[in-house]
Amino acid sequence: MIDPTLRRLLAITLLSLLAACGGGGDSKTGATQNPDISVVPPATTAPGDPATPGTKPxxxxxxxxxxxxxxxxxxxxxxxxxxxxxxxxxxxxxxxxxxxxxxxxxxxxxxxxxxxxxxxxxxxxxxxxxxxxxxxxxxxxxxxxxxxxxxxxxxxxxxxxxxxxxxxxxxxxxxxxxxxxxxxxxxxxxxxxxxxxxxxxxxxxxxxxxxHPMMGLYLSHLRNQKESATRTPDENFAREVMQLFTIGLYQLNADGSLKLSGGKPIDTYTRDDVGGLAKVFTGWSWAGPDQGANRFFGSVADPDRDWKPMQNYAAYHSTSEKRFLGVSAAGAAGGEADMALALDTLFNHPNAGPFFGRQLIQRLVTSNPSPAYVGRVAAAFANNGSGVRGDMQAVIRAVLLDPDALAPAGSSLRTGKLREPLVRLGNWMRAFHAKDAALQYRIYYLSDPLSGLGQNPMNAPSVFNYFRPSYVPPNSALATAGLVAPEMQITSEPSVTGYLNFMQDAIRGGVAENSAVQADYSAEVALADQPAALLDRVNLLLMSGNMSSRLRGKILAAVTSIAIPAASGSNAAQVTTAKTYRVHLAIFLAMASPEYLVQK
Structure with missing residues (x-):
């Protein structure tokens, strides 16, 4: 469909255009790099919770x-x-x-x-x-x-x-x-x-x-033991639950802007707070019918321990006083009560709403929300209109229906975000009803940026995800403007080339094992002899009707250059092939364009 020379030219052009508004960057992340996210979870589970014993498979x-x-x-x-x-x-x-x-x-x-x-x-x-x-x-x-x-x-x-x-x-x-x-x-x-x-x-x-035991394994508070003369509790989860999941590194105003003292940001927590919280998260390990040492350490295993919520083992939970974020947990309160106090404290922290709200806006709408936008979402987090704090339905509505989110695409330089690779693939499959006969979707090998998309679900390189919320492409126009572009952290010349190769193959031949997942282009092929109508459909499905006249003209010229032979009664296959090539090219060029990749 596209020869290799043209495809490489497309990759270089695409990367340079993206760099003009963001630039590529090092995709490596380390456990100490990012000053952003935070969250915590303990206490009771609701009936029917997927992590609740008794829920049938x-x-x-x-x-x-x-x-x-x-x-x-x-x-x-x-x-x-x-x-x-x-x-x-x-x-x-x-x-x-x-x-x-x-x-x-x-x-x-x-x-x-x-x-x-x-x-x-x-x-x-x-x-x-x-x-x-x-x-x-x-x-x-x-x-x-x-x-x-x-x-x-x-x-x-x-x-x-x-x-x-x-x-x-x-x-x-x-x-x-x-x-x-x-x-x-x-x-x-x-x-x-x-x-x-x-x-x-x-x-x-x-x-x-x-x-959840998977978080316990990942951030190592599963089997975390109380302090002794030779041991201090593991601090990994205690640190990340503040830094990455709930309150972040610095104190925030209600609109997400930094609170300053003497012109400098104010820390949200101290080294002592981390140590105090670490003691809260001791004594937690695998679920089971008893609280013996063998079950705590894992040599005796409940068959469903991989999904049942962790339980607290009193013998391994710290009984000393735990001070963190201005509160104190009494030594003898117990593991469940200690965790409840810790999570309540984080949940009610004034940073929680703007910190989490900004993260969700970034993931769904735009990388650089205005302070007013963050403030409105944080207000919905603080009060859903009925006096309830933390109502996720209210927060989601606020994120997606905010005036900034619904404003015209070109109304602000802050508008938009780079579509991450997995979302692009999902976009294509849903738009064109891609499926395999068995509806299995055996789409496995996406992690390699050269042969795949450089991304797989639940497979991030670190706790900071594939990209940090605060990532700024170095030496870019975005850096000069003081803006961030998280998804640019996994964008480079190899990843752009890999994306173009992957999507060309997918659009033309399908994805998954044996290319079994195939798109249904019947509606598009029916419009192939009307290139303008075909582009209107592709534009609406993939770009919300926001394709520029310049890009439209270029794609229209490319599509029209594929001649459809006049039907003669004996060349039906050639006619169908030409129409199909037109469809493939229209979709590929749209999805290869910066106008598609930067979702506005």
Missing amino acids: GDTIPPPPLTTPPANQTATFTRAEASRFLGRATFGPDMAAIDALAASDSDAWFRAQFSKPQTLHRKYIDAKYPVAGAAATKAVPNDFYESFWQQAVRGDDQLRQRVAFALSEIFVVSTQNESVWTQTRGVASYYDMLGQHAFGNFRTLLQGVAT
Whole structure:
């Protein structure tokens, strides 16, 4: 479809254009690099929680109660506006979804999405390995990838799918950790937990994160023991739950701007706070019917310990006083009470709303939200209109319906974000109904930036995700302007070339093992002899109708250059081939353009 020389020219041109507004960068992340995120989770689990004992592998999770939105939080959409909204709130629109939203309004759409039940990824893993105990020991990450793509592409609960993915990039657990790599069903359960609490309350979400055994393995507070003469408690989770999950490094105003003292940022916590919190997170280990040493250390194992919430073992929990963030946990209160106090303190910290709100805005809408935008989302976090703090439904509505989010695409230089590779792939598959005959979606090998997309779900290189929220491409126009571009951290000449190669092959020949996942271009092929109409459709599906006249002219010229032979009765195959080539080229050139890659 595109010869190699032209493809490389496209890659260089694309990278240079992106660099003009962001630039590439080193994709390496380390555990001390990022001053951003934070979160925690303990206490009780709700009935039916995917991490709750008694939930059967085949169950779906019922939705939480609907919350009442503010009266002014309803929007109606044109078809182009509907496409733009769905491009943020889901893994991408198809034409039916665009038309349905354009005929309705945002409140009806949110109510429908919040009411949809959740299908468990753990259910998929258990079904693949039905022999008792097999799912916990034989499942591999590829099994989770199958379930991930099935739900991301075909799931009816698209808002949950998109928000859960965003949360997985904030509350990071990664299969690059050797201990987590062997726990595929546990990883699936962790993702389920994020999906369930996506529409609940942030405090309950923190509880689920803090007590999930996969987070315990990843940030090493599973089997964390109380202090002794020769041992201090592990501080990993205590540090990251503040820095990355809930309150961040520096004190914030309600609009997310830094509080200053003498012109310098004010730290949110001290070294002593980390030490105090570390003692809170001692004594937590695998779930089971007893609290003996063998179960704590893992030599005696419950068959479902990979997904059941961790339990506290009093013998290993610190009984000394624990001071952190201006509060004190009494020595004899117990592990559950200590964790509840810690998570309540983080949840009620004034940083929690603006810190988490900005992260969610970045993941769904724009990399550089205005202080006013962050402030409005933080206000929704603080009070959903009915006096409830941390209502995720209210926060999600505020993020997606903010005036800044709904303003025209070119209204501000702050508008937009680079689409991350996994979202681009999901966008293409949903727009053109890509599937395989068995609906298995065996899409495995995406991590290599040269042969794949440089990204896989739940496989980030560090707790800082694939990219840091505060990443600034060096020596770029964005750096000069004081703006950030998180996704540019995994953007380089090799990754751009890899993306172009991958998408050319996908668009033309399919993806997954044996290229089994194929797009359905029948509607596009029917328009191939009307290039302008074909581009209108591609523009609406992929670019929310925002393709510039300049780009449109270039793609139109390229598409028209593919001649469709006059039908003679004996050349039907040649006619169909030419039309199909036109469709492939139109989609590829659109998805290769900076106008598509920078989602506005």
